[in-house]
Structures are given as structure tokens and as C-alpha cells.
Amino acid sequence: MPELELDALLAGATVDPAVFALRPDYRVLLLAVDGLPASGPCDEATEALLANAEAAARTALEERPVEEIGQVAAWREAYRGFGAKPQRTRNSLEALLRRASSGLPRVNRLTDIYNAVSVLHQIPLGGEDLDQYVGSPRLIRAEGTEPFDTVADGAAVVEHPEPGEVVWCDAVGVTCRRWNWRQGRRTQLTAATTAALFILDALDPVTEEQLAAAGTDLLAHLRRIAPELRVAQRLISAQAP
Template identity: 45%
Template sequence: MTKFIIKDDFWELFPEAEIAVIIVKGIQNTEAHVSAVRQEINELLKQSSKEATKFLTADVFSQNKVISVWREAYQQFKTKKGVRCSIEALLKRIEKGTGISPINPLVDIYNAVSLTYGLPCGGEDMDTFKGDLLLTKAAGGEPFLALGDEEYDNALPGEIIYKDDDGAVCRCWNWRDGQRTMLTENTVNAFLIIESVDPDKSDDLESAALLLAELTKYLGGSAKIAHMNIVDRELTL
């Protein structure tokens, strides 16, 4: 059985981190399947974008707490120059007023949850994993072709990554997913994840996981939630 394992080298850096995993199986992530509720999903994304302005109260963008905690986290490990966590990238678009464009139903749903709670959310096609999925420090050189790129940009030594037997799945913890494991209209079984490094957001993390699991109803299938921390660090997928 494939497992998700958070390794000791991660916990040495982030002993207070909490991660919610939502395993969704038997979904239909197609526009045809959600055609009757597409407007609801669009409205969800629109309303969450408005709600996310509550996280932008500081005069300086980087001083907002949901951003500063991740800036500090990224200073704890080797990163590709200039990269930021996924929630900062979303909130930057909110600050600029450019909005969040629809991508595909499941990505739109987890982006809405991310904006609602100010937490990074991500997702992978579970059927593309090769062996166990690990959250760990990179050895360096793990193959990685990022979404939207045409050339490989492999992991750096000491970088926090999600990886499997074939290489990196997501670089710089939650900066960017790879093309090999991305969610598509053909995805049937999905691995969704919500991350927190702020102990004050434990309740938000739990609520976000419940909401994300509930919203996958638009796609059919079933959803199961698991909460992981320094004690519970291994999950059978």
C-alpha cells in the first residue's frame, strides 16, 4: 500500500507544523460533470477572494501574519531564489485586484478554501505517485518539471519537497506543483493537502479540511480526512 510519510528532517525544522490531508476517491473532475453547478463554484471562488481581504490589514504586504509566518518558514531551508508559498501568491493577486481565474473544478475548490482560511492548499493526482509520497529534505537533483515550464528545474540539496520514487512532486514545500502529478480532468483519485506552521491556526486548519472535504461533493466520490503532526506522521493512502 502506498503511504504518505513526513520524515524526521522535516520535523526537526518544523516541530509545530500541522498538516491536514483529504483523500478523495472516485471523482469526476470534468467541466461536463460540474456544468450544472459551475456557476456555484465560480461564485465560491469569487466570494472567497473578497473574504481573503481580511488577511491584508498591514500597510506592508509582507507584514500580514498569514504571509510573514511563511516567509519565516521559508528561511529555514534552501529555496529557489525569490519563490513564495502558494497562499502568498494567491493573496498577492487579491492585493493587486487581478482576481483568481478558474483552472479546473477541484483546483478552484481548494483555492477557494485556501483564500477563505489563509492557509496553503494543494492537490495531486494520487494515481500518478510512484511508490510512497514523502515530505522531506531533498538530496538534490530530484527531477521536477513545474506547471507551465518547458524545462526541468530540479530540486536543490536541503530544500523541503514532496517527492516520490520518480522525483519531486512539489518544490519548496508548497511553492509549485509539477506537471507529472498535477490534477487534470482525468483525475479520479486525489491527494489534497492543507498546511499550517502557525499554532494559532489549528482550528482554522480543522475547519478548512472539513470544508474542502464537503465541497468535493460537487465532483462525486468520497472524501476522508486525516490530521498529521509530529506524533502522527504516516498515512496509508
């Protein structure tokens, strides 16, 4: 995907005003990249990154319960704002922090990198395969009719979000439900992914500087495996829609 197309993809990205009405402090950093090698399994450097993230999570959880960590508490409050029950549907950051004591998942190199960065910077972070993506990313409050391609009891199924639920979507359907709870099957990163969209979510108390630092860290790890990586990025907030 040429660099110009990456820029156009992000130029068309939108966050619905209804989302900002729910959380005026919401900001998202979008990173679109191309030129990744077929990632394959976790390598030695990625394993070390995951181990660092696991250690950082254990240290954070020695000081307070996971639900009292500032960023986790903010997302729990945001979930309640659109009717989700955070104790039943945990944001991706909380889910990863809770798994750290027994070990973060090992999925594939790209997914493992962004999971580790998510834990180290304590922000929810998702990744989508751009070759399976259609159009630009949009964060909306769902009508409830949008299709979501997922798996239930081992079988592929199409579900629909609740009306008013905050969801990421493209021109085909929902790509991630409940803001950053569960990603869809259609656009998930695989070992064959060579172009990806990364979504870095932030609420207070995360600052824009901290959000930018997480993006810089993610790109540094991606450039380790892809020195010629092509990158486009965009910050969207209530002040810079």
C-alpha cells in the same frame, strides 16, 4: 481506487524528522479522495466560491500588507529556514492573496475549489492527481538529485531542487518544490482527474481546529460535485508522526 487503497496510501505517508527539526510546529492534513467526476471548467457554484475568496482576501489586505498576515509571515520564515528567498519564491498562499485584487486564476473546477478554500482559510493547499502518483507522499529535505518535471519558457524540462530544500515527492520524483511553492507537471490536477490527494499545510498560528475546519470545508465542496465521494484522511505532526 478502493477506499482500502486510499487508507494504505496515507498510512505510508511520511514527514522526514529533518523537516520537524526545522519547524516543530508543522502539521499537515492529507485528504485522499476518489469518485470525482471529470471536473471540466469552473461552474456557477465554484465561481461564487472564488468570488467569496477574492472578497475575503481584499478585506484581509485592507488591514495589513500581505507579508504581515500571520500565516504568510510564518511561511516566509520557514522558507528562510531552508535557504529560500521568500520575496522571490512565494508560498502558494501568499501568491494567491497577491492575485486576489485582480482576480484569482480560473484553471479547472478542482483546482479552483482548492485555491478558494486556501484563501478563505489562509493556509497553503495543494492537489495531486492520484492516477499519476506513484507510492505514498513524502515530505523530505532534498539531496538535490531528485527529478522535478516542470515547464520553463514554454518547454517541458526536468529540474532538481537545491540540497536541503523542503519538497514533497512520491516514488518517481518531486511533486512540489519548496514545501508549497510550485507543483510539478506530472501529477497536476486536470479536467480529467477522478482521484486526488489534497495537502493542507499548517504552521503556527494556525490551530489544529482551524486546519480541520479547512479540510471539512474542502470536502463539503467536493461532495457537492461528487455525493458518493470516497475519502481517507490523516493528520501528521511532530506529536503524531
